[in-house]
Amino acid sequence: MPHVPPPKRHPYDQWSPDARALDVVGDKWTLLIVRDLAAGPRRFVELQRVLPGISTEQLRSRLNRMVADGMLTRRRYREVPPRVEYDLTERAYALMAVIGEVARWGYDWVWSAPRASERVDVGAIxxxxxxxxxxxxxxxxxxxVVVEDQEGESYVLIAEDGKVKMQESKPxxxxxxxxxxxxxxxxxxSPDGDLGQLQIEGDRRLATQLLEALALGTEQLARATRAA
Structure with a gap:
């Protein structure tokens, strides 16, 4: 029997699986926290860094709720100063497929160049x-993949068995x-998907296919390939 989260203060009060799911994941920031923990555990301050716009109290409240809902684990280390890390549970990681579909919908219907009010963190993509x-x-x-003027930020995309894993590290x-x-x-x-300004070394086919899928979304890439 799966863990049943405690009732929320403002539930939908509908006996349907979608309403139950939205009771748990429908709050602002929840899905972005899942996205930003998919590569591995993070400390509170690290989550603050990758989630611009969330207040300290909002983040603390959301993390506490997600732990109570069985979405996150909280691990305390006996160190000085104290260190606490948050990580996804299996049920939370299963939401990455949902987040991917939301991103694909975003590419299809609401995507554009960055708005003036938006902070650009390429790592979020x-x-x-x-x-x-x-x-x-x-x-x-x-x-x-390396973003030169974001403090040399680097990530690793690993393709295997029809899936992609992501690591935030310098391999x-x-x-x-x-x-x-x-x-x-x-x-x-951006919508035009211009990869020409990037420098690619090594297996160009592998890099190009992964980046085009990430920039266009898998379905859009398939349509573009068929049209060509």
Missing amino acids: FRVAPGLVKPPPDLKGSVS ETTDATVTGSKDAWVAAF
Whole structure:
């Protein structure tokens, strides 16, 4: 029998699976917290860094609720100063497929170049890759992606068995490396999908297929390929 979360203060009060799901994941920030923990555990301050706009109290309240709902684990380390890390449970990680579909809908219906009010964190798009990108089963390998003017921020996309995993680390070796400024990555992920400003080293086919799927969404990429 799965863990049943405690009732919310303002539930939908409908006996249907979608309403029950929205009782747990429908609050602001919840799905973005899941997205930003998909690559592994983070501390409170690390979540604050990747979630601009959320207040300290909002984040604390949301994390406490997600722990109570069985979505997160909280691990305390006996260190000085104290360290606490949050990680996804299996039920929370299962939402990455849902987040990928939401991102795909976003590409289809509401996507544009960055708005003046939006903070541009290219890593937010990389972090949705496990839910969004569905590579062909024969596409295997790892790609390091680097955002030069975001403190050399780097991520690793790993394609295997028709899935993509994402790591936030600097690996010793990968099959390909893609480097670009923040502006170059914005051009790549904007509606026109211009990858020409990025520098690709190593397995170009692997890097290009993963980036095109991430920039366009899998279905859009398939349609574009058929049209060509």
